[in-house]
Each structure stands twice: as structure tokens, then as C-alpha cells.
Amino acid sequence: MEKRRANSSDRQSSEKTEAILAGAMQEFLAGGYAATTMDRIASAASVSKATVYSHFQDKETLFIALIERLAQEKFRGAFNSPDPQMLEKEPEIALRCLAANMLDTSQTHLLDFIRIIIGESGRFPALARAFVQHIEKPVHDEVRQYLASRAELKLADPDSVAQIIIGTLVHFSIVHHVLQSSDILPVERDRLIDNLITLITIQPEKSRTCQSQG
Amino acid sequence: MEKRRANSSDRQSSEKTEAILAGAMQEFLAGGYAATTMDRIASAASVSKATVYSHFQDKETLFIALIERLAQEKFRGAFNSPDPQMLEKEPEIALRCLAANMLDTSQTHLLDFIRIIIGESGRFPALARAFVQHIEKPVHDEVRQYLASRAELKLADPDSVAQIIIGTLVHFSIVHHVLQSSDILPVERDRLIDNLITLITIQPEKSRTCQSQG
């Protein structure tokens, strides 16, 4: 980590900007918009409050900039399956991998992000729509495209089935990790994935028996 | 301004309490916890701020009392199907009715309630768990019990299928009515219900022996 000996107002400002955004992310995701103070953001970023205001016009501007940045950079593709080779296997395997991956990546800060998007959707409806546009929609398109590419699944409406998959997994993640109620609802992760994939892959004409992963 | 000549501490207090809770509901559901002020609650209830404090210890106590009351009274059974006679029809019909009813009743204030439960789940985790306990879980139990009672559906795990139904519908409601993104995701309500019910009710000709874990 190198530091210029010359003018302190060098290209430090971009580093400060990043620090402010990082501090703002930490505070906003933890407490929501109204409960987060500019003092705490400045403290989390290790800068003064005036510095925050020199980089962002006001609290609302900072919040919008942060959320849009997170939607377009950090969490875009958060649900993507890491191994495209997996998609060439049998649909049962590929879908199971995709579902497991969605639930795993959800356990990061993405669920805090979803919580604040939902929680602030009344005050910032445009950000809620940007979330669907840049995060939910790409996942939906990817899943739908995969489902449609597998003709042997014989799905009449891949769009709807994609919605069922994503809805099931997102709802599961919210109940378990946002609402922290794993002990109240009885269904565990792997059981739910098994049954979800089975519903989709086992078709009337095929009469196949289900083999569970061991 | 009419006033009782007798003791002013009549049974007016309970009416005031109801007015305060109604005002608090309106304000909290619209703005969330931190952004809502006691002044606005008092104004919405048409009482003075001191009166609010004479009925509730502080803002947090009022919020908790309101949310617990809503969970146990107003929104309990919000998803219940209004016509129990419907359950005796064919499963396709009954499930379709149940799904449509869930999406209809969701369009009331219940989704504002879900939004604040999710949004404040970091600050009030106990309320989030109470929501799952008193609202989500009863719906889950009802759906699971119905699915299990219909042996012809041959469902290996009614618990998981109930989760898939509820997850699909709740996620749909959140995307459309909370995140206000009906135009971004392509699947409409009836199409989604059709495909969801079809996945569940149309079974392979041979019996399904899928079980993931004992």
C-alpha cells in the first residue's frame, strides 16, 4: 500500500468514495434508511461527516447511489451457477445444483440487500424496480432459458416454472435467514430442493422413478 | 365539545387506545419504524402526543403491541379459503381456488404488513418469528393437511409441496405488489396458478417412490 508524499488531495478522493460507500453499505444494510445516521456512516468509513457531504449531495443521494451500485455490480449474477459445465448434465442434477447454489449464495449479504429493498420499497419504489430489473429478471431469464432448452422436460410454460423455482427458493431463504424462523417451519433445505426438482422433472408420460442423490 | 360531567376517566380510554393503534398502524405500515414519529401517530389518531404516552410506555412498546395485535387478530387466517365447501371438489379446483384466494387477500394491507415485518426483522427479530408462527405456519399446516388428505395426489412429502405453493404465491405477491414490478417479469397471475396446480396434480402413471431422507 503506497502513499504519495505530495499533495494529500491527490487521487485520494476515489478511495474515500469507496470507503464511504463501504461504510454506507454496512450501516444501511444493517439498520435501514431512516435509522442510519450520517455520523455512523462517516465513522464506519473512517472519515469526517463533512467529507461524506463533499462526495454525496445528501443522505438520499448516497443511499440511491449505493443501492444502484450494489444492484448493478455486487449482486448482479449472485445467483448464477458457478459451473457452466454442470448445465450439460442431466436436468435433475443441473437443476439441483442451481437450486443449491441459489440458496448458498443467498446466505451472504444478498439477503440483507433483499431485506432493505423490500423494507424501503415504499419510500424508494424506483430502487425496488431496479432490483427486479437487474437481479431477479436475469435469474429468471437464465432459468427459463435452461428449462426451455431441455426439450425432454416437456414444460408447457418455462416462464411459469422458472417463477415457481425462484419463488420457492427466495421464500425459503427469507423465512429462514431474514425472518430467522428455521425452527418453526418443518421443511429443511435438501428436502425442499428434492421435491421441487422432482415435481419439475418427473412428467406423466415418462413414468420415471426418482433417485435421490446420495 | 361535549364532555361527560361525571368522571372524565370513563371508558373513553379504550376508545382512545383503539384510535391510537389505528393511527399507529397507518403510520408504521406506511413509513416503517424509524421514519414514523409519535407526533404523526398522535395526529393520525386525533389525540395529543401525551395521550399516546399515557396508553403506551414508549414508541417501541407501541410498535410491538401493534404488530403482535395485527399478527394475532387482523391477519390471522387472512389466507384461509372462505368457502370450505370448495375443498370437497376435485383437487385441481380446490387448489386453484385456494391459490387465487391467497393472491386476492394479499392485495389488502397484508402485504404492507409483510413488508414491515421483513424490513424491521433486523431490529425486531421476535416479531418476525411471531409472524411466521401465527400467520405463515397456520397457512402451511392447512395446505399440508389438505394435500395429505388427498391420497390420489400421491405426494411423497406434503410439507415440501405446501412450501412450494406458498413460496411461489408469496414471492409473486411481493414482486408484483410490494416491489411494483408487474411489468418486468412476464408471468401473469392466472398463468402461474395454472402451471403451479398442474405440476402438483398431474402425476406420473407409475407411483412415485421418491424420498430424500427417511
Add this chain to the structure above:
DNA sequence: GTCTATACCGCGATAGAC
């Protein structure tokens, strides 16, 4: 650009009259 210090206001909560 970055800091310290501050102006200004609104919020939660209370005091005291009635």
C-alpha cells in the same frame, strides 16, 4: 479535499394545568 465546530431543526419523552 478534509477536518472541527456549529447552526438549525425535529424527535422522543415529560411537566403541569385542568
Add this chain to the structure above:
DNA sequence: GTCTATCGCGGTATAGAC
């Protein structure tokens, strides 16, 4: 119990030194 009026704190945002 209910009101008006107020206190004290902490919030956003800014001024001015460096």
C-alpha cells in the same frame, strides 16, 4: 386522562480553517 408547552438530545447539513 387529556391537553399545551417544553426540555434535551441527536439528526442533517453547512461554515470556515488548513
